[in-house]
Amino acid sequence: MTKSLVQERFGANAAQYATSSVHATGASLTRVVELVAPRPDWHALDIATGAGHMALAFAPHVARVTASDITPEMLTETAKLAAGKGIANLDTKLADAEALPFPDGQFDLVSSRIAPHHFPNQPRFLAEVHRVLKPGGTFALVDNVAPDTDTTPGFSADQLAAADVAYNVFEKIRDPSHGRALTSAGWRGLVAAAGFEVRHQEIMLKAMMFKAWCRNMSVPPALAADLAAMLAHAEPCLAAFLQPKEKDGDTVFMLRELVLIAVRH
Numbered sequence: 001m002t003k004s005l006v007q008e009r010f011g012a013n014a015a016q017y018a019t020s021s022v023h024a025t026g027a028s029l030t031r032v033v034e035l036v037a038p039r040p041d042w043h044a045l046d047i048a049t050g051a052g053h054m055a056l057a058f059a060p061h062v063a064r065v066t067a068s069d070i071t072p073e074m075l076t077e078t079a080k081l082a083a084g085k086g087i088a089n090l091d092t093k094l095a096d097a098e099a100l101p102f103p104d105g106q107f108d109l110v111s112s113r114i115a116p117h118h119f120p121n122q123p124r125f126l127a128e129v130h131r132v133l134k135p136g137g138t139f140a141l142v143d144n145v146a147p148d149t150d151t152t153p154g155f156s157a158d159q160l161a162a163a164d165v166a167y168n169v170f171e172k173i174r175d176p177s178h179g180r181a182l183t184s185a186g187w188r189g190l191v192a193a194a195g196f197e198v199r200h201q202e203i204m205l206k207a208m209m210f211k212a213w214c215r216n217m218s219v220p221p222a223l224a225a226d227l228a229a230m231l232a233h234a235e236p237c238l239a240a241f242l243q244p245k246e247k248d249g250d251t252v253f254m255l256r257e258l259v260l261i262a263v264r265h
């Protein structure tokens with residue numbers, strides 16, 4: 001059900017993700033390439049590639065990159081962008097992140113950016129990443145995270161837990177295919193339990209323009225009004241996390257991307 005909803009929502013909005021600035025030019029793209037330091041003989045896999053921005057960022061640095069996604073329309077956008085940039089070492093593959101159609105130990109590098117919050121079973125996704133990576137291979141995870149003491153200091157555990165739930169509800173109202181954004185500590189625990197050694201992690205702050213955020217998912221006006229009201233009247237802990245501000249007739253709010261680099265045991 002969630003996966004068919006993902007295909008429906010992203011299939012209908014694929015073109016927006018090709019041009020969305022948060023996805024196409026977000027700072028985590030260059031930061032991940034810098035942290036990973038890919039090698040020219042590597043075969044990389046980008047999971048839930050969307051319009052392929054992470055795969056396209058790796059392409060000039062590796063021998064081959066496979067861009068995979070569960071939504072065929074997204075892979076069409078990826079192939080178009082690759083052709084437009086003259087990138088010839090990228091192939092696309094329709095694939096569920098939780099059941100990858102690749103043999104064990106095929107890849108030197110596996111990445112997934114701003115997508116794992118859609119996966120219903122994140123431990124299964126991590127087990128698949130572990131399976132398809134070579135021993136010693138690199139895993140780069142980037143995802144929006146929920147509030148915790150690091151990102152939102154000064155609040156009690158109960159307030160943070162309530163803000164975590166409220167943030168995920170906010171995302172799910174905008175996009176019903178949103179599953180669950182974890183906290184940084186939540187991801188760290190899952191990644192370690194899946195047989196990886198976490199080598200680096202950092203949080204990158206990103207400013208979201210409310211209107212474009214709604215437009216990317218074709219949010220109807222009545223629902224956009226509900227979301228605007230949620231932002232305006234958020235409880236103090238959620239408000240401290242999202243930091244909504246009026247700007248040029250729009251609302252800007254902040255999200256946080258966890259960038260985590262790990263090595264497969």
Ligand SMILES: C[S@@+](CC[C@H](N)C(=O)[O-])C[C@H]1O[C@@H](n2cnc3c(N)ncnc32)[C@H](O)[C@@H]1O
Nearest residue numbers: 010023048049050053070071096097113115118
């Ligand atoms: C926000 S977009 C990804 C953005 C992209 N990675 C980037 O860096 O610009 C989320 C993507 O996750 C894909 N997706 C969601 N659930 C998936 C699953 N179970 N397996 C593979 N892809 C999935 C969607 O089809 C969509 O293309």
